[in-house]
Amino acid sequence: MSGRVGLSLVCCLLALTAAAAACAQAIYNPPPGQNFEGVWLIQGDHSAVKTIDGRLPPLTREAATRYAAAIRARRAGKPDFDTIQTCKPHGFPRILFAAFPIEVLQEPTQVTFIHEVHHMPRMVYLDLTLPRLDDMDPNWMGLSAGHWDGDTLVVESQGFNDLTTLDAAGLPHSTQMRVGERIRKLDADTLEDIVTITDPKWYTKPWSTRVTYRRQPGLRLKEYACMDSNPEVRR
Amino acid sequence: MRYLLSACIVGIGVLASTSGLTAPSDVIDGPLIRPEVSSSDPRDLSGVWYIRLYNPQINSTLGRLPPFTARGKAEWDARVKAEKDGSPMADASSYCLPHGVPRVMNSPYPIQIIQTHGETVIVHEVAHNIRHIYMDQPHPPTLAPTFMGDSVGHWDGDTLVIDTLGFNDRTWIDEIGVIHGKQMHVIERIRKIEGGHALENLVRIEDPEFFTEPWFARITYAWRPDLRIAEYVCEENNRNMPVSGHTVAR
Numbered sequence A: 001m002s003g004r005v006g007l008s009l010v011c012c013l014l015a016l017t018a019a020a021a022a023c024a025q026a027i028y029n030p031p032p033g034q035n036f037e038g039v040w041l042i043q044g045d046h047s048a049v050k051t052i053d054g055r056l057p058p059l060t061r062e063a064a065t066r067y068a069a070a071i072r073a074r075r076a077g078k079p080d081f082d083t084i085q086t087c088k089p090h091g092f093p094r095i096l097f098a099a100f101p102i103e104v105l106q107e108p109t110q111v112t113f114i115h116e117v118h119h120m121p122r123m124v125y126l127d128l129t130l131p132r133l134d135d136m137d138p139n140w141m142g143l144s145a146g147h148w149d150g151d152t153l154v155v156e157s158q159g160f161n162d163l164t165t166l167d168a169a170g171l172p173h174s175t176q177m178r179v180g181e182r183i184r185k186l187d188a189d190t191l192e193d194i195v196t197i198t199d200p201k202w203y204t205k206p207w208s209t210r211v212t213y214r215r216q217p218g219l220r221l222k223e224y225a226c227m228d229s230n231p232e233v234r235r
Numbered sequence B: 001m002r003y004l005l006s007a008c009i010v011g012i013g014v015l016a017s018t019s020g021l022t023a024p025s026d027v028i029d030g031p032l033i034r035p036e037v038s039s040s041d042p043r044d045l046s047g048v049w050y051i052r053l054y055n056p057q058i059n060s061t062l063g064r065l066p067p068f069t070a071r072g073k074a075e076w077d078a079r080v081k082a083e084k085d086g087s088p089m090a091d092a093s094s095y096c097l098p099h100g101v102p103r104v105m106n107s108p109y110p111i112q113i114i115q116t117h118g119e120t121v122i123v124h125e126v127a128h129n130i131r132h133i134y135m136d137q138p139h140p141p142t143l144a145p146t147f148m149g150d151s152v153g154h155w156d157g158d159t160l161v162i163d164t165l166g167f168n169d170r171t172w173i174d175e176i177g178v179i180h181g182k183q184m185h186v187i188e189r190i191r192k193i194e195g196g197h198a199l200e201n202l203v204r205i206e207d208p209e210f211f212t213e214p215w216f217a218r219i220t221y222a223w224r225p226d227l228r229i230a231e232y233v234c235e236e237n238n239r240n241m242p243v244s245g246h247t248v249a250r
Helices: A002-017 A061-075 B002-018 B070-084
Strands: A038-042 A102-107 A110-115 A120-125 A143-149 A152-158 A178-187 A190-198 A207-215 B047-051 B110-116 B119-124 B130-135 B150-156 B159-165 B185-193 B198-206 B215-223
Touching (some): A110 B119
Parallel strands (some): A120 A143, B130 B150
Antiparallel strands (some): A038 A102, A038 A207, A102 A110, A110 A120, A152 A178, A178 A190, A190 A207, B150 B159, B159 B185
């Protein structure tokens, strides 16, 4: 109680002494180089993700078999492996490669990515140390911790289920996957994300891909209601 | 400035009179990741809040059902009866569709408010609903109806006023059977109370098709400096996916 009153007194003192400007809402201004705020859209087709130098990722033999089966299933019109067919999440990092706008919101301790597709949020916590992978309850988007390295946002994510693939084509991943990202602005209107996948179950070594996003001035995220494609729901 | 000062004095009074009042969602049960109390800036609403004393039925501030038109009453009665008969009627959220406004503001899950230049965003844990509230601008001249409607906001003193319209008629106002049509107009007045330990949302609901007059509901949320928004994927395992408009228990 005394703490609360103390805070209130501080508030009153502020009100008595502060200039009118101090009463206005303080909204965080990221340093210019670290300011990613706005709406962005992916450039190019990333439905079949390749390494930065344009090669097939270093799949293990078993992963290559699985990947080939996914491609055959897609060609046959029965991509049963694909969770988004039934409105389940893309999962991470596949959602990074989706051809839908992304809105970035920044706060001192959190960078939030709102994906239009499936209205899915991803929080990158700048004040978080990732728990041990074995202690995590796996889910679709995992848990992301980040920090600034100069003007590059460095993010580590883990804690994924293995229900999703890395891309629409069907690159596999396991619950052991760790995803690293280095996100930076190449210029005022271009955002780059270098994504590094480490997953010893399916890949012989860590590998990286690169994706860029273009700023979309004035664009607002639209409402996205995936379940409306369900015939029971449509009307 | 005088306004702020008097608000502070009122704040101390409220604290003194309500300090013994806590709901389960007020109880902080983890290490703090944000300050123990929301910032002293009355317009800084950023952070995680958790509804207090969740009630699936939204009553008006008069403590009773909203002032229904005959149609509104009939729709309410039909839903209450279906529930009693063991075959509840399904709303949009039963299908994992967006909950709509104001329904999503009356949900027993945490919400996170994020304020940036020109926009206030609310990330709802429940079914990953997102609200985009565009600040200090008018609604677009034409609006295609949506589940969440179109929200614009502005500050009236230290109260965030959110004006939302442009709804489809597929969401409900509460979980029991207060429904609305496409004409619904919702105005929310959100402000910090209790010295930053809680948030109050005074919701004004107007829809001449279903209510004889505008009515108000009041919802409060506790400041929760220990919570992060968790993942909630309705689509993953919806055990109650409706069939022919009715929820089916599985």
